[in-house]
Amino acid sequence: MFKIIYCVICSFIILYAQNNSYHSPENIRLFADYLFCQNDYLRAIEEYKRLENSTASDTLIFKIGYSYLQIKQHNYANKYFDMIERSSSLKSLAVNYNSLNFFLIKDFSSLKNNYRLNSDSDLNDSKKLLLVSSILNENIFPSDEQIFLFDDSDRLFVNDLIIKKKYPDYKSPTVAGILSVIPGAGKVYTKNYTDGLTSFLLTGLFTFLAYDNFRNSHHFRGYIFSFAATGFYLGNIYGSIISAYRYNRNYDEKIITETYDYLKQKNYFIKKVNFCE
Amino acid sequence: MIRNKFLFPLVIFCLVQISAQTDWVRWEGVNNYLIENNNDIKSNELSSSLNNTRISNISDLLVKFYKITISDFDGDNCRFHPSCSEFFVESTRINSLFTSVLLFFDRLTRDTNIFSSGRYKTINNRFYDPPSDYSYYEKESNQ
Amino acid sequence: MSKILLIFFSISSFIFSQNDLIKQLDYADSFYFHQNYYDAITEYKRLIFFDKEKSFIYYSFNQIARCYKYARKFEDSYNFFSLALTEAKSSKEIFDCKINICRLNIIEKKTKNAHRILDELEKDSLFLEFEKEIKHWRAWVFYFEMDYKKAKDIFDELNKKELANFSEKLLEDSYSVQTAKILSTILPGLGQFYIGHYLNGAGSFLWNLLSVYLTINAFSNERIFDGIVLSNFLWLRFYVGNLENAEKFAIDKNEKIFNESLNSIYSNFSEEIP
Numbered sequence: 001m002f003k004i005i006y007c008v009i010c011s012f013i014i015l016y017a018q019n020n021s022y023h024s025p026e027n028i029r030l031f032a033d034y035l036f037c038q039n040d041y042l043r044a045i046e047e048y049k050r051l052e053n054s055t056a057s058d059t060l061i062f063k064i065g066y067s068y069l070q071i072k073q074h075n076y077a078n079k080y081f082d083m084i085e086r087s088s089s090l091k092s093l094a095v096n097y098n099s100l101n102f103f104l105i106k107d108f109s110s111l112k113n114n115y116r117l118n119s120d121s122d123l124n125d126s127k128k129l130l131l132v133s134s135i136l137n138e139n140i141f142p143s144d145e146q147i148f149l150f151d152d153s154d155r156l157f158v159n160d161l162i163i164k165k166k167y168p169d170y171k172s173p174t175v176a177g178i179l180s181v182i183p184g185a186g187k188v189y190t191k192n193y194t195d196g197l198t199s200f201l202l203t204g205l206f207t208f209l210a211y212d213n214f215r216n217s218h219h220f221r222g223y224i225f226s227f228a229a230t231g232f233y234l235g236n237i238y239g240s241i242i243s244a245y246r247y248n249r250n251y252d253e254k255i256i257t258e259t260y261d262y263l264k265q266k267n268y269f270i271k272k273v274n275f276c277e
Numbered sequence: 278m279i280r281n282k283f284l285f286p287l288v289i290f291c292l293v294q295i296s297a298q299t300d301w302v303r304w305e306g307v308n309n310y311l312i313e314n315n316n317d318i319k320s321n322e323l324s325s326s327l328n329n330t331r332i333s334n335i336s337d338l339l340v341k342f343y344k345i346t347i348s349d350f351d352g353d354n355c356r357f358h359p360s361c362s363e364f365f366v367e368s369t370r371i372n373s374l375f376t377s378v379l380l381f382f383d384r385l386t387r388d389t390n391i392f393s394s395g396r397y398k399t400i401n402n403r404f405y406d407p408p409s410d411y412s413y414y415e416k417e418s419n420q
Numbered sequence: 421m422s423k424i425l426l427i428f429f430s431i432s433s434f435i436f437s438q439n440d441l442i443k444q445l446d447y448a449d450s451f452y453f454h455q456n457y458y459d460a461i462t463e464y465k466r467l468i469f470f471d472k473e474k475s476f477i478y479y480s481f482n483q484i485a486r487c488y489k490y491a492r493k494f495e496d497s498y499n500f501f502s503l504a505l506t507e508a509k510s511s512k513e514i515f516d517c518k519i520n521i522c523r524l525n526i527i528e529k530k531t532k533n534a535h536r537i538l539d540e541l542e543k544d545s546l547f548l549e550f551e552k553e554i555k556h557w558r559a560w561v562f563y564f565e566m567d568y569k570k571a572k573d574i575f576d577e578l579n580k581k582e583l584a585n586f587s588e589k590l591l592e593d594s595y596s597v598q599t600a601k602i603l604s605t606i607l608p609g610l611g612q613f614y615i616g617h618y619l620n621g622a623g624s625f626l627w628n629l630l631s632v633y634l635t636i637n638a639f640s641n642e643r644i645f646d647g648i649v650l651s652n653f654l655w656l657r658f659y660v661g662n663l664e665n666a667e668k669f670a671i672d673k674n675e676k677i678f679n680e681s682l683n684s685i686y687s688n689f690s691e692e693i694p
Contacts, residue, residue: 071301198390235382352661
């Protein structure tokens, strides 16, 4: 009798110890959630993946996708968001986050596709992202009805963005080139005021030096100075044209960064999920 | 036990730091942790294009000659990175010679202009101003 | 009988749960010793997570910090040593943490911070017994400041002959920036000669000679404007360039010597280095 009890206890203890091991599925999940909430995403992914075969659930897959999104592994994030079943309650969230994924890598066509393929779920958030990115990339502007999708504060921003894209403050390279017949005027036109002034002074100085030396019949020096003067003059014309191109490019870039900064504050219009309470 | 008066802010700081981890790619230990790895991108970007110029055309030859005979002796005069002569060499790689000369004069204008400082990014206390910024077409990497 | 069994059961389960922690500790350590630092950190974090009694938390934080250090991720390393400091119980543990933070500062050449930490430790009456160790690290701070003389003196005082000899050798090898500059001020190119850049020194000398000649020539022919232009744009430029070069070469050379020394430090004195 005693022996039997002893055996039972022993086996129980062994079993107990095994259960208590930190590498059991339940413990791995606990630990992975802890890592996930500590923003230690790569380690969390590795832990979740150990569970993937035994107990794969939608939440788990979503968390892996979310982690990949956070560590900017956009391809993997896309793969995991796509894996979530259509019937799942997390589906619309996953599609929205997948849209965000494409928005962040500026893959506009995939963003569209993603929206079209999943049109049966609740995709207001994705729709907003799609509208913004079509303003940015294709200059297609939303109708008044579509603008009312956005909240009040967001609507202000979107209207502002539309105005900026519809009537851009571009500088024409041709005008810049023609203006810079007067040295520096082209640069002033593209708002590089001090560069314009310097260009005017330098060209003037070297022209004067060339003229002065020719008058005093220092021909060699005269040639050198006139070469420099010509160089500065032509360089000023070419530089002004380029400066206009640069101005336009900076204008576009500025709009894009402003938009992304604003959207980042708003979590890209997507409902926040909180797994760490 | 001794408690440092900085301990509390330190702990708060650390907690914030830990919640913002950077362990988002796998990494490995370094062989000799005392020595900084020289292969990082920053030093690559800063290495002078003049020092490893292969002479393929006449402008390279001129620039190399300038480098050996004058530039090595006249001190550090350029506020920009790449310096004016390096700018010219790099420009000839992507533009024609004539265009490069024009861009070079344009660059000299910018170098003379002592008031322009806000517009540029700085690397190692120099204004970063590469020739690839001065072309018609879009830059290849749009990131 | 049943009471005994119950006690037996609870004790053994307690032991086994403790055993789990130790198993986990060994597991993490095995990664650490095989220099698989990334995974080691994961396992130490697992240990911290399941260690409700906080019996291994100080050790784990310390080890994580070390892992980061060996991967040159000093920012993270610093954070975890600081965390370990909050968990430190005895004065020995507190001292270790602070010294480790100091060592990170030394490697990163933030010598001011390192000095400050050592000053604090020195003033503290709690750490009187570690006086020698503080001095040892002070020497290393001087070493990383390239003040080899002071480093050598302290190593001598601590009777660490090999390290003292090593610093002395570096002291002999390195060049004085001040001397190079003064030499170049007196005669352009001389500073470069002193450091061993003969070609550059000769070039500097020739350019200065030429520009001085041209300047004097212009003034003596009463071409004042030319003289001013030449002296400003030619002579001054090369003279200043010569000074800058002398300084730059000296600093570069010293850096090079220092960096080379780090390699041999790492292979020769693996125990007592920062």
